[in-house]
Amino acid sequence: MASARNLAGESKVGLRDEEKAKQEDSPTGKRAKFERFPLSRWEFTAALGVFLVFSTGLFCIYRTMPAAEYRQLKLPRTISDLRQLKEHLATYASDHPAQFILGYCSTYIFMQTFMIPGTIFMSLLAGALFGVVRGLFLVVFNATAGASSCFFLSKLIGRPLVTWLWPDKLRFFQAEIAKRREKLLNYMLFLRITPTLPNLFINLASPIVDIPFHVFFCATLLGLIPASYITVRVSFLWSFVGY
Secondary structure, three states, X not given: OHHHHHHHHHHHHHHHHHHHHHHHHOHHHHHHHHHOOOOOHHXXXXXXXXXXXXXXXXXXXXXXXXXXXXXHOOOOOOHHHHHHHHHHHHHHHHHXXXXXXXXXXXXXXXXXXXXXXXXXXXHHHHHHHHHHHHHHHHHHHHHHHHHHHHHHHHHHHHHHHHHHHOHHHHHHHHHHHHHOHHHHHHXXXXXXXXXXXXXXXXXXXXXXXXXXXXXXXXXXHHHOHHHHHHHHHHHHHHOOOOO
């Protein structure tokens, strides 16, 4: 009797598991699983708090900067508009160099920390306004500082988000890191120089797979130099081309 009851119970459990699997595999189940927000209430509150702190700091920096003709700061739609914007910013940077660099660095780090698209245009702007040497220094410094901020932000709340967005890529990255623990800096440099994995994913996933911060920092600082140099050099040469 006992064995019959056990078999009946196991069969019921098996049926329930099969039904649950079918529901998850159905379009409705997949949609519900995908739409489920990965962050808990505490994690979402922490992320929002960090974002508000950074936003407030950036707003205060902008408030202390000298006034400018904001009507000229419009989104460029043609090459002529882009050149006019560059000339206007060059004049402002020449009149107020310290304030402009502070605003530029703050904006770059803010965008890099919160993964806001557009840092490539900030890098191009650095070469056009500051030249190759100073532009390269600013781009590498800001990109490294922003990536480091993103690293610590992900260490705080990033695990559920990365697991939700890139589960397969995260498992691949974790396996590769486990195989290369003894030469981790070399592997991280390889990832930064080559397009094997996106920089956004590397910034977010590194603390999750237990990459030490000093390895992450050194690989980011050195690995971003080649691509940054090309970007700054191109924008510097572009600034001398007449249209």
